[in-house]
Amino acid sequence: MGIEKGYIQLYTGNGKGKTTAALGISLRSLCAGNKVFFGQFMKGKPYSELKAMDYFKNFKMEQFGNVCFVGKEPTECDFEDAKKGLARMKQVLASGEYDMVVFDEINTALFFHLVKIEEVMEVLDLKPEKTEVILTGRYAPQELIERADLVTEMREIKHYYNTGIEAREGIEY
Numbered sequence: 001m002g003i004e005k006g007y008i009q010l011y012t013g014n015g016k017g018k019t020t021a022a023l024g025i026s027l028r029s030l031c032a033g034n035k036v037f038f039g040q041f042m043k044g045k046p047y048s049e050l051k052a053m054d055y056f057k058n059f060k061m062e063q064f065g066n067v068c069f070v071g072k073e074p075t076e077c078d079f080e081d082a083k084k085g086l087a088r089m090k091q092v093l094a095s096g097e098y099d100m101v102v103f104d105e106i107n108t109a110l111f112f113h114l115v116k117i118e119e120v121m122e123v124l125d126l127k128p129e130k131t132e133v134i135l136t137g138r139y140a141p142q143e144l145i146e147r148a149d150l151v152t153e154m155r156e157i158k159h160y161y162n163t164g165i166e167a168r169e170g171i172e173y
Contacts, residue, residue, distance in 0.1 A: 003034065003099045006132040007149035008124065012107055012140035015154030016172075022102045022134045023049055029132070030056050034099035037092045041065060041085050041109040041137075042078070047173045060098075062088060074112050082114035086123060093133070094126040100134065101127075107137030107144065117143050 009025070011018040019040075026036045035058040040047075044066035052059050064085025066077065093101050109115050124147060127133055135144060145151050167173050 003029075003130050003132050006099075006127065006130050008127070008133045008135065008147060009150040009152075010107075010135045010140055010144055010148035011152050011154065012136070012138060012145075013153035013155050014138055015156040016159060017154045018136040018138075019049075019104055021152070021154075022104055022136050023052075025134060026059065026100060026102060029100045030059055034058065035097065036060070036100045036102070037098040038062075038102040038104060039064060039085060039089050039092070041082055041103070041105040042112075042114070043105060044081075045173060048170050064088065074114060078112075079114055082109050085109075086115050086119060090123045090126065093123060093128075093131065096128040096131065098131065100132045102134040103136070104134075105137040106135050107140040109137070110141055110144075111137075111139035117141055120144070121147065 011021050022038070026038055029036050038049075038059070038061040040061065040063045042065040043063045050061055050063075053061055065081045089101070089103060092098060106115075106120060110117055110120065121143065124133065135148065140151070
């Protein structure tokens with residue numbers, strides 16, 4: 001139990017699967033006996049993964065957002081949610097209480113200027129040696145790509161959304 005040496009992993013790109021990959025590695029970590037905190041930026045919908053807390057006592061998930069604004073301009077509320085989220089993630093990471101800490105959609109929050117790259121880097125500076133950090137979202141800034149130990153880009157080749165298929169419960173949310 002516990003992680004001997006924690007690294008920073010970053011999942012980015014326009015393809016589907018970034019949050020799904022973060023959930024997958026979280027499951028693997030939980031099943032190894034680790035404690036995971038999963039913070040979701042820009043999300044406030046009742047995604048199915050929120051129910052994971054009912055199944056895993058070592059899993060905590062919090063959302064820092066409300067209905068997604070993608071395609072619209074962010075509101076003052078969106079900025080406030082992101083700032084509160086980053087403050088919470090700072091508290092969580094600095095506590096050393098979790099073996100894995102996920103910053104879901106942090107790249108996208110940065111892209112929309114909801115938080116500043118300098119603020120995110122300062123939070124990452126607090127990472128305990130034995131904590132694995134996962135960063136997700138499209139549009140990863142070069143500073144985070146350079147900071148990460150592992151970077152994976154999901155590239156869309158074909159997506160059924162383009163044929164009019166809507167998001168499905170248990171698959172996309």
